[in-house]
Amino acid sequence: MNTNLRFGLACLLILGAGILAALTLRSEYIFFACYTVLQFIVLSVGWNILGGNAGYINFGTAAFFALGAYTTVFLHKAFAAPFWLSLIAAGAISGLAGAGLAYLTVRLRGVYFAIATLAMGIVLHTFIVNWDFVGGARGMIVMPSEEFLFRGSANKSLFLIMLGLALGAIWISRRIQYSRIGRGLAAVRDDEVAAECSGVPTLRLKVIAASLSGMLIGLAGAPYPLFATYVDPASAFSLSLAINSLAMPLIGGTGSWIGPVVGAILIAGIQVITTVTISSELNLLIVGVLLIVFVTIAPKGIVGWFKAADRKRFA
Helix, strand or coil, rough: CHHHHHHHHHHHHHHHHHHHHHHHHCCCHHHHHHHHHHHHHHHHHHHHHHHCCCCCCCCCCCHHHHHHHHHHHHHHHHHHCCHHHHHHHHHHEEEEEEEEHHHCCCCCCCCCHHHHHHHHHHHHHHHHHHHHHCHHHHHHCCCCCCCCCCCCCCHHHHHHHHHHHHHHHHHHHHHHHCCHHHHHHHHHHCHHHHHHCCCHHHHHHHHHHHHHHHHHHHHHHHCCCCCCCEEEEHHHHHHHHHHHHHHHHHHCCCCCHHHHHHHHHHHHHHHHHHHHHHHHHHHHHHHHHHHHHHHCCCCHEEEHHHHHHHHHHHC
């Protein structure tokens, strides 16, 4: 049995276990907490496709997340659209926005690209604040319909949706890493000029990476209005969300597909526990401290640190 088939079967087993848990467990908080962790896995993996694989640091995570969230809000209010349609639309619109960003910033690299992504978030935030149809600055309440509920629970439905999205995001990230696209993105990350001189289609690869990254982050944002039941620009464009989605892959390790998953599970898990036991105000402090620690002692993240330790042991 080849590796891809084993990985696919493992994903199906995890999905099956999630469905079984939703059928048997009654604790709503478990599904609430798991949804939060899974959401950050999707965000972390999505950010890593562009920021880790291609080396283009993206400060616009919150913008893509909000784009997905407000796509759901718009379709819910305008057409009372079913959620599956909102999910598809959010992924498509966010993916197109990512491609557009890549084309518009084709000549920008390093800090200039990062500033451009930040500017995109500011522009979109200003547009949403002044768009009364989706609530503007005052926000909007969005309640899930009866058809959306799984065994009468919105948290269970959202958990299963986000579990499927997380598994799909991990599968995409893993396939990219071991494909020609992944090798091309690694060349772009190491030296884009040398990659271009070697015949690597850098523009096409950046557009693919930005599109997939935007799509996954937008998909993570699509269920958010139903999860929070209230959306406003402050929550959709959250600074905490942007910092977490950048810090998690850096702490876990951007050199592999598993690094962002490890970082997201670790940081989001700690934050979920801290929110309940102490205060959510400590979440950004925890991320900041851990980021400083890992940048100092393990600049390649948790996964990179373990790989280096293995090489030393068998050297």
